Amino acid sequence: MITHVSAKDKVESYVSGVLDGTIVVGKWVLLAIQRYLKDIGRQDTEAFPFHLDEDAAEKACRFFPKVLRHSKGEWAGQSFHLEPWQCFIIWNLFGWKREDGTRRFREAVILVARKNGKTQLGAGIAHKAAVADQEAVSEVYCAATKKEQAMVLFDEAERMVSKAPALAKHAQCRHHRILYPATGSKIMPLDSDKPFDGLNPHAILLDELHAWRDHHKPFYDTMVTASAARRQPMLMIITTEGDTNSKLWINERNYCYGILSDFYQDETVFAMLYAIDEKDQWDDSSVWVKANPNLGVSVKQDYLIEFCNKARHNSEKRNQFLRYHCNRVVSATEWGIDLGAWKNLGAPLSNWHDADCATVGFDLGGWDDLAGVAYCARFEDGIENDAEGRERTSYRYEFKTQAFIYADSKRDISKLPWLDWCHNGLCKREEFVIGAIKKQILADHETYGFEAVAFDQFNAQQLGEELTSAGIKSISFRQNFLMYNEPLHNFLNLLERGKIRHDGNDLLAWCAGNLAIKRDSADRWMPCKKSSKDKIDPLVACLMAFRLAMLSPPKPKGSLFVY
Numbered sequence: 001m002i003t004h005v006s007a008k009d010k011v012e013s014y015v016s017g018v019l020d021g022t023i024v025v026g027k028w029v030l031l032a033i034q035r036y037l038k039d040i041g042r043q044d045t046e047a048f049p050f051h052l053d054e055d056a057a058e059k060a061c062r063f064f065p066k067v068l069r070h071s072k073g074e075w076a077g078q079s080f081h082l083e084p085w086q087c088f089i090i091w092n093l094f095g096w097k098r099e100d101g102t103r104r105f106r107e108a109v110i111l112v113a114r115k116n117g118k119t120q121l122g123a124g125i126a127h128k129a130a131v132a133d134q135e136a137v138s139e140v141y142c143a144a145t146k147k148e149q150a151m152v153l154f155d156e157a158e159r160m161v162s163k164a165p166a167l168a169k170h171a172q173c174r175h176h177r178i179l180y181p182a183t184g185s186k187i188m189p190l191d192s193d194k195p196f197d198g199l200n201p202h203a204i205l206l207d208e209l210h211a212w213r214d215h216h217k218p219f220y221d222t223m224v225t226a227s228a229a230r231r232q233p234m235l236m237i238i239t240t241e242g243d244t245n246s247k248l249w250i251n252e253r254n255y256c257y258g259i260l261s262d263f264y265q266d267e268t269v270f271a272m273l274y275a276i277d278e279k280d281q282w283d284d285s286s287v288w289v290k291a292n293p294n295l296g297v298s299v300k301q302d303y304l305i306e307f308c309n310k311a312r313h314n315s316e317k318r319n320q321f322l323r324y325h326c327n328r329v330v331s332a333t334e335w336g337i338d339l340g341a342w343k344n345l346g347a348p349l350s351n352w353h354d355a356d357c358a359t360v361g362f363d364l365g366g367w368d369d370l371a372g373v374a375y376c377a378r379f380e381d382g383i384e385n386d387a388e389g390r391e392r393t394s395y396r397y398e399f400k401t402q403a404f405i406y407a408d409s410k411r412d413i414s415k416l417p418w419l420d421w422c423h424n425g426l427c428k429r430e431e432f433v434i435g436a437i438k439k440q441i442l443a444d445h446e447t448y449g450f451e452a453v454a455f456d457q458f459n460a461q462q463l464g465e466e467l468t469s470a471g472i473k474s475i476s477f478r479q480n481f482l483m484y485n486e487p488l489h490n491f492l493n494l495l496e497r498g499k500i501r502h503d504g505n506d507l508l509a510w511c512a513g514n515l516a517i518k519r520d521s522a523d524r525w526m527p528c529k530k531s532s533k534d535k536i537d538p539l540v541a542c543l544m545a546f547r548l549a550m551l552s553p554p555k556p557k558g559s560l561f562v563y
Contacts, residue, residue, distance in 0.1 A: 007061035007082075008054060011091045014084035023084075026290035028273035031260040036092065050096055050104045050267065057095025061087050063132055067166045068124050071159030073298075085272075085293040086121055092270055093234075094128070102232035104267065109256050110238045111273040114324045115303075116294040118238045122205050123157035127167065129203035129234060130178070130185045138185035138202040143223055145216050145521065150189035151176075153207050157187055192219040199226040203234040210242025210249040211521035220248055241275065241323050243519055245332040275327035282318075282326050283308050291327040314496055316489065320523075333531045336488075336517040339509065341495060346504035349398050352377045357552040360444075361454040361477070361544030362437055364463075365537035369411060371404045371433050372511075372538030373440060375450070376545035378552070381499060393554075396499040397546060401508050401538040403427040404436055417506065426507045434463055445472050451552055454544040477544045484526035487547035488517065511539040 005013075017023035018033045025033075042048045061082060068080035082090060089110065096104035112118050122142075130140045142157070144150040158178060161167045172179045178187040185202075204223050206212075212220055227233030242249045256271035258264035280287040288304055289295045295304075304325060311321040315334060322328045352358060355377035362373045377398045384394040405413065405427050413422055413429065421427040430436040441453060452473040455464040467474045477483055494500050502508060514536050518528035527540050 007058050007087055007091055010084050010087045014088050024289050026275050026277050028260055032272050049099050052095050053097045057091045060094030061090050063128050064124050068160055069163040071163045077163055080124055089272055105270040106233055106268045107235045109271045111327055113291040113327050114240055115299045116292055117298050119153055119156050122153050122238045123160055126157050126187050130187050131180050135202045139200055140187040140203045141190045141201050142205050143190045144207045145192050145211055147191045149207055150191045154189040192216050200229055201227050202230050205236045209237050209239045210246040212248045213521055241327040241329050243330050243332040282322055316492055333516050333518045333528055336515040337512045339513045342512045345501055347501055349503050355379050356554045357549050358450045359452050359545045359548035360450050361541040363537040363541040364459050369409050370535040370537050372401055372541040373437055374401045374541035374545045376549045378549045398501045399542050400503050401505055403507050403538050404433045405429050406433050407431045421507045426505055438463055442470055452548050454548050481520045481524035481526045485524035487543050487550055488525045491546055508538050511536045
């Protein structure tokens with residue numbers, strides 16, 4: 001939003017708006033504002049040897065609209081005018097000084113929801129640190145765990161050069177470097193997969209710290225300690241919220257909580273944590289602005305309303321909304337299937353001769369417990385529009401499973417419901433489960449001719465090879481996030497839409513109720529056997545078969561098996 005109001009007036013207006021409630025913020029932003037006012041009142045005292053250099057703060061805020069331009073979206077090519085909350089951040093970071101004239105804050109932690117311009121703000125700060133921070137040969141690094149993530153912020157900084165004549169006049173972009181020859185400064189991406197010895201950074205921007213895991217700790221430690229030779233280094237963390245596995249981020253965030261609460265005394269860390277409060281209802285639109293200070297600017301109310309409506313009825317979307325748009329931490333493990341919805345989809349199966357694809361998956365499970373074989377058939381189910389409005393064939397999927405249990409299993413199958421499941425043939429007790437599974441798959445393939453079978457190469461490589469030798473198309477299915485993410489998301493989506501059908505198998509329903517889902521740092525999903533309430537192997541076999549069916553090309557009708 002274009003404005004000619006001075007940065008000081010904008011900051012004072014923001015502060016007064018927060019205090020009188022006209023600007024709605026969460027608990028931690030309010031505490032940050034109160035900390036700012038407290039510091040104003042005690043500057044240049046013996047206990048607080050820092051002062052606010054308003055001229056330096058004004059120049060830093062003016063750098064953004066004077067030098068930088070937006071690179072994409074509805075503001076592409078326009079000057080980068082800071083929103084009030086952004087102005088408050090820049091005002092503090094570059095305005096507070098130590099007695100020797102260097103910056104007070106050496107670390108900044110910004111938590112803000114998606115689509116609030118954090119990448120653009122970070123890219124602007126990278127350019128400010130590189131060319132307008134009174135630092136010779138300034139090295140600025142955009143750091144993340146993976147190259148692709150590190151490039152997100154760097155690419156935005158590079159696009160800014162192409163859009164801003166004031167930058168293009170002095171900067172050169174080449175080979176993932178933004179160079180400023182006149183000063184010897186540079187901006188470049190850095191990820192944990194590359195060597196990182198010998199760095200001498202003036203500024204490091206850590207992107208999406210919530211994605212950093214324990215094995216990234218050495219890289220993280222190097223980043224936070226690499227600037228020892230610099231006069232006024234800056235470590236900047238800009239992130240959305242994480243899950244319960246985001247330990248590095250949780251430790252950093254909790255430390256900021258302590259600073260803002262006056263539990264810790266650390267005058268070198270600046271923190272602005274935009275999030276809804278614990279007492280807030282996540283689907284109350286009046287609280288969304290607490291996590292989205294750019295609501296109505298880069299974040300559209302209609303988008304949040306539409307997402308929220310979907311999230312009310314979908315656990316996957318609810319967790320995404322909570323985490324990415326409310327900045328509320330979510331569990332890394334979630335229960336995946338609503339048993340009520342699952343049971344409502346039990347019905348007599350169709351004639352699978354009418355299917356256009358049928359596949360098989362098997363999961364051997366533990367060596368002394370449950371294993372499962374699953375059959376999946378795909379049926380055309382009308383026409384629907386894809387995300388871009390193009391028509392495509394809609395499908396429904398039907399499943400049937402057979403469970404096996406080892407004869408020497410420690411599980412007491414004389415008790416219900418195991419007694420009934422074994423008596424009804426839902427679970428076959430076998431001394432050699434692998435041999436029994438092979439026999440069944442071979443017999444079914446000879447009789448009915450299904451398309452392909454998916455197996456886990458970790459514990460079923462030999463069986464997979466034997467099936468291949470018998471003329472069955474056997475496909476390795478690695479038990480990882482990459483293999484499971486898409487089929488699991490699609491399976492749950494189709495389940496919600498009523499496009500999954502099963503034969504009412506009580507044992508499979510039990511497995512569905514046990515299912516727990518875990519996420520990785522990229523928010524990819526897979527079943528979690530360790531966290532599930534009990535066994536889920538037949539359901540895992542369903543997902544394996546479903547992935548094959550989902551990716552299979554249509555086949556002529558009337559050529560598939562009936563089970």
